[in-house]
Amino acid sequence: MSSRHMVTERRTFSIAAAQSSQLNKAYQTLLSPLLRAEYILAKQGIYEDENEKLEDPEFITEIMDIRQEIEDASDDETLTRLSKKNKEKIDLTIGQVSQLIQDRNWKAAKTASTRLKYLLGIDKAAEKKIHHY
Amino acid sequence: MYRATLLKSFASPTKTLRIGARLYHEKVISHYEQPRNVGSLPKTDIDVGTGLVGAPACGDVMKLQIRVNEKGIISDVKFKTFGCGSAIASSSYMTERVKGLTLDEAGKIKNTEIAKELALPPVKLHCSMLAEDAIRSAIRDYRSKRSKLPETQSNAGFINVTQNTTTGETVTSSNLPSTS
Numbered sequence: 078m079s080s081r082h083m084v085t086e087r088r089t090f091s092i093a094a095a096q097s098s099q100l101n102k103a104y105q106t107l108l109s110p111l112l113r114a115e116y117i118l119a120k121q122g123i124y125e126d127e128n129e130k131l132e133d134p135e136f137i138t139e140i141m142d143i144r145q146e147i148e149d150a151s152d153d154e155t156l157t158r159l160s161k162k163n164k165e166k167i168d169l170t171i172g173q174v175s176q177l178i179q180d181r182n183w184k185a186a187k188t189a190s191t192r193l194k195y196l197l198g199i200d201k202a203a204e205k206k207i208h209h210y
Numbered sequence: 211m212y213r214a215t216l217l218k219s220f221a222s223p224t225k226t227l228r229i230g231a232r233l234y235h236e237k238v239i240s241h242y243e244q245p246r247n248v249g250s251l252p253k254t255d256i257d258v259g260t261g262l263v264g265a266p267a268c269g270d271v272m273k274l275q276i277r278v279n280e281k282g283i284i285s286d287v288k289f290k291t292f293g294c295g296s297a298i299a300s301s302s303y304m305t306e307r308v309k310g311l312t313l314d315e316a317g318k319i320k321n322t323e324i325a326k327e328l329a330l331p332p333v334k335l336h337c338s339m340l341a342e343d344a345i346r347s348a349i350r351d352y353r354s355k356r357s358k359l360p361e362t363q364s365n366a367g368f369i370n371v372t373q374n375t376t377t378g379e380t381v382t383s384s385n386l387p388s389t390s
Contacts (some may be wrong), residue, residue: 127336131264131271138262140271144292191266192365198269202292 114190159201226390235329241299249288251275259352261344271295296337302342
């Protein structure tokens with residue numbers, strides 16, 4: 078094979094790789110309500126700032142308490158109950174996020190999406206522990 | 211030959227990823243695997259300050275509590291962090307660092323010091339920032355608690371006097387003006 082042909086093949090390959098990766102990312106975004114919300118908010122110029130601080134003591138305490146309950150839970154039943162309760166909160170918050178986005182209330186949508194992120198973190202921690210037993 | 215280079219260039223990211231697992235500095239791992247001073251202090255205690263902070267970007271929450279003795283020195287510290295290894299290590303390191311310091315000294319600790327000490331990579335810098343925010347928030351909480359005390363002096367003996375004033379209103383008048 079000529080080296081020119083190889084160069085073309087290489088280029089095609091990298092284009093295909095890039096497209097496939099983009100498609101994967103798009104699909105993952107569409108699958109996740111949180112990523113979808115973050116994408117829409119980013120389109121409005123509202124980005125997730127790495128150095129942003131959360132200073133709502135009430136909310137942090139709520140998250141802290143649930144995380145602590147999950148950590149302290151020693152049986153499957155308690156964990157399932159906590160996880161179920163949290164999943165209800167997640168559904169409720171997803172509803173709020175979509176409503177706020179529909180209303181183009183970006184600031185409140187951002188706050189709700191942050192809340193969703195934390196609740197999903199709780200869900201992940203609970204699931205991880207349930208599967209650990 | 212070209213095919214070989216092509217394969218190689220695609221294989222390299224996996225290699226970096228694998229090495230990536232070991233990118234954490236051993237001090238981070240030590241603080242992560244054996245965090246120092248994990249736990250809680252009674253947050254209603256008058257000599258306890260509670261700092262509560264969160265980093266929305268990674269979904270971390272951190273609670274850092276200090277107990278301050280009558281000399282204004284941090285005598286006890288406890289923390290609880292739900293988050294990544296770097297956030298846990300940063301707060302664990304912070305508790306060791308502030309014990310025995312005055313509030314002013316503790317409030318001056320910069321996140322860059324933690325980041326340097328734990329050799330945090332740039333993407334984890336915000337974890338050390340969270341620890342800095344946490345100690346400041348705890349100091350602020352302690353000070354605001356203190357400022358709400360009806361006494362200008364913060365001796366333990368004087369607190370008892372305050373408790374008496376609520377029952378016997380005659381004594382109150384002498385103390386009240388200094389409150390405002």
